[in-house]
Amino acid sequence: MYLDVTHLKEFYDLPLGRMLRVLVGSRVKMLWPEMRGQRLLGIGYAAPYLRPYLKKTNRVFAGMPAAQGVVKWPREVDVPNKAFLMEDGQLPFPDSCIDRILLVHSLEMAGEPSALLDEVYRVLSPGGRVIVIVPNRRGAWARSEVSPFGYGRPYSRPQLDNFLNNHHLSVVSREEALFVPPTNSRVVLKNARSFERLGAVAWPAFAGLLVTEAEKQVYRGIPLKARHVARVLRPVFLPNGKTAGAQVMSGHRGQKGGSLSNRSDR
Template identity: 90%
Template sequence: MYLDVTHLKEFYDLPLGRMLRVLVGSRVKMLWPEMHGQSLLGIGYAAPYLRPYLKKTNRVFAGMPAAQGVVKWPREVEVPNKAFLMEDGQLPFPDSCIDRILLVHSLEMAGQPGALLDEVYRVLSPGGRVIVIVPNRRGAWARSEVSPFGYGRPYSRPQLDNFLSNHHLSVVSREEALFVPPTNSRMVLKNARSFERLGAVAWSAFAGLLVTEAEKQVYRGIPMKASHVTRVLRPVFLPNGKTAGAQAMNGHSRQQEGTFANEGES
């Protein structure tokens, strides 16, 4: 079940939300450092992580589920709105038109996650890539209500990999994020980067988020081999002809009225 968009917007304006924007956003930028000339679509509430690409992409959109609600994005009055309402299984784009898709606060909230991934596959261009960010089932952030990542369905690494594969999205990169404890403590927020570096080494299996990049699999048709046609001898009735058929093939010849001969024999 999706959270209300106003609550998500307010969270990312808080110190904890700004910390997440930096720590999680750095993982996204590590995977996608350059986006020049490409199109980018965010689904869920991906707006905080799309902003760095506003001037680096050809086109950027923010799709927000109807059950969540939508707000203008970017929020600056002078910048044209790039956000739109959508349903899990209905993206308003033609086939194979988007180069990159980012899912945040999306897959774990979706009422029809399979239909959502089917649409992601449909609109991705051949070889296009998607980053899926979901709460880690083993992490503390999935069990804490201090952030939006404490809601919805968390995933384990095998669950997420299999789910993507079942929808023809091949995993190409696996990252983790949020080794910081889920708290509003000023001490933790102040030292968030140090916690993140330490956690990546000391307790990487308990990361708060799974950050997975996958590629659209495009299957090529399997060419059919030319079939070898074997000529089949078919008996033909010759009322007054000589005996043929299997007996003639075996070298046996005898007179018989109303017998069969091979097709084409005169």
């Protein structure tokens, strides 16, 4: 079940939301440092993590589910709106036209996650990549309602990998984020980067988020082996009911006696 877009927007304006924008955004930028000439689509509420790419890509779009609602994005009055409403199984794009897709507050909230990934696969260009960010089932953020990541269906690492592979999206990179405790404590927020560095070494399995990059696989058809066509021998009807073999043998016998067997008929 999707959260209301106004709640998501308000959360990212809070200190905790701004901290997530920095910590999670750094993971995205680490995976996708160079996006020049790329067409980028965000799905769910990915706007906070799309902003760094506004002037570094060919095109940027922000798809927001109808059940969640949509707000103008970017917020600036003089910047054209790049956000649009969408359904889980219906993206308003032709096949193979998007180079990169970022899913945030999306897969764990989707009413039809399989239909969503089918559409992601459809619109991705061959070899295109997707980053999926979901709450980690083993992490504390999936159990806390202090952030939007405490809602929806959390995933374990094997669950997410298998789900993506089943939709022909091959996992190429696995990262984690949010080792900081889910709290609004000023002390924690002030030392968030230290928590991240420590947690990545001390307890990586208990990260708050799974950040997974996958690539669209286009499988070639298996060529059919050349079939050897058996030669079909057509029967030849000979006079007097003799077989071809018998006629040949008769000829040989005639030659042995110095004359053909049918010379007397001439």
